[in-house]
Amino acid sequence: MLAVFGHQNPDTDAMTAALVYARLLQRQGVDAQAYRLGEPNFETAFVLREAGLEAPPLLEALPAGSPVALVDHNESAQSLAGLHELTVTRVVDHHKLGDLTTTQPAYLRFEPVGCTGTLLLKLFREAGLDVEPLDARLMLSAILSDTLHFRSPTTTPEDRDAVGFLAPVAGIEDVEAYALAMFAAKSDLGDTPAETLLRMDYKVFPFGDPAAPQQWGLGVIETTNPGYVFGRQAELLRAMDAVKAEDTLNGVLLSVVDILNETNRTLVLSATEEKVLREAFGVEAHDHVADLGARISRKKQVVPALEAYFSAQG
């Protein structure tokens, strides 16, 4: 049995890509099963509820040598613990290639598109398979989520074309309204503990010298209601401090992305992070908040700048 899963702290793309890719592989005769590496966030829970689906089972470990398919990620730090002891036979991803290796030739499909869902649609087409309404709904939701309904600079023409194709198949007439409902669900954070908020869309990146990298934890909260998040600033800073110690990080940042206004104001824990933001982005933090302007994409606008900065420290 081939276990298919997205990254830790799954977002809508990670969760739906596992479901859709497993279903696609099953139709191709592969004994595939979707899993998740964490709890669905509020947006993903909304998407699954609207689709009438349960979240796939939580995966905590697999025996060494088990075959696995990774979607929406490839770096071991974002994957199942002990990934290097598993047999990666397939990867479908749209991120830069990190520390992944395979012990045998494998199926790897990476393209610089805005969403794994866009790539999965290509796989359906290349296989000559019709897209069922459920799969269409899941891929559509992932693309709207990852591209913030085309607001993110990661958006490509292929993502737009995919949504144009998928919406009628999914039976979603008003894509704008559906996207806003997704974003509203995502923003309805209620009394979620601060550390949960921080870790909801959170990835650890190694920067600089690969032999002795700096480890930075980068969280993002995409919301239509940034006022709510900044109302909990003190709590969030305490959670960042705790996570920095727990994960033995060199730095931690939490970007609060205002989806509708397309801005990024980032919470900055200490003088260490302040210095890096000043030198990498030319911005000053005030009262633990740095205005990163329209840099709303961690992948395309934040990580590359930090990577370049730390590489230059050599």
Next chain:
Amino acid sequence: MLAVFGHQNPDTDAMTAALVYARLLQRQGVDAQAYRLGEPNFETAFVLREAGLEAPPLLEALPAGSPVALVDHNESAQSLAGLHELTVTRVVDHHKLGDLTTTQPAYLRFEPVGCTGTLLLKLFREAGLDVEPLDARLMLSAILSDTLHFRSPTTTPEDRDAVGFLAPVAGIEDVEAYALAMFAAKSDLGDTPAETLLRMDYKVFPFGDPAAPQQWGLGVIETTNPGYVFGRQAELLRAMDAVKAEDTLNGVLLSVVDILNETNRTLVLSATEEKVLREAFGVEAHDHVADLGARISRKKQVVPALEAYFSAQG
């Protein structure tokens, strides 16, 4: 300009894949140029001559940051020197994934098929482009070469289907006769110096602990005339000894593959290599020759066994 190239010590697949992929990308509006990282072997020279083509220019270095597309390889040890300072934007390959990383999301296309040419044909089809006779001839030649005309255990149904499709497009009526002519050209080694023979189809593999790997140089001579090669055994062993010192290797092997009889008799330099072959394959060397039986694929039958052996040494 995007530089497209295959591995060092290029074989027919590495050379033709660079030519074909550059031509495909050009038709898609990419300013691509094919290069080679070494001299064509006798088989490849035959294929190019029959196609009425010159070999692409030799590439020795590129400025840091230059965009590159890799075909038929992905490991830095087999690529252009300084690969980690270049920007890999595309890879089309059918080998296991090694130490490749990318700084940005890229186009990566890996499938466990017998030949890069088989994958390139898929790319033509997915792009909706007709295959021109020249491209068909080059892809066909690569598949016959890499699979030893379907004799190798790396052969997949897709490789066979590709040849079936490509032969009429290329205008090659008698595929069997064309393959035999390729193998005869490859076997006509003349007075090639022994070290050149050793390095013709030669790759260095890191085995065991990734932090401190053993480096093994594995050469292959595929020939319809093994008697010629064993007639030069003493010279070849001296060349292996020299290469082992030059490349500071832990071990060096030279497999002589009899294409038509599908056997592998491997030249073994010293007691170090003898011990590893005994423990990894259960075979004894006699007079510096170990009979590896039907293990004619370095990629599928030799490297995985060595990898498993050295990993188990812990």
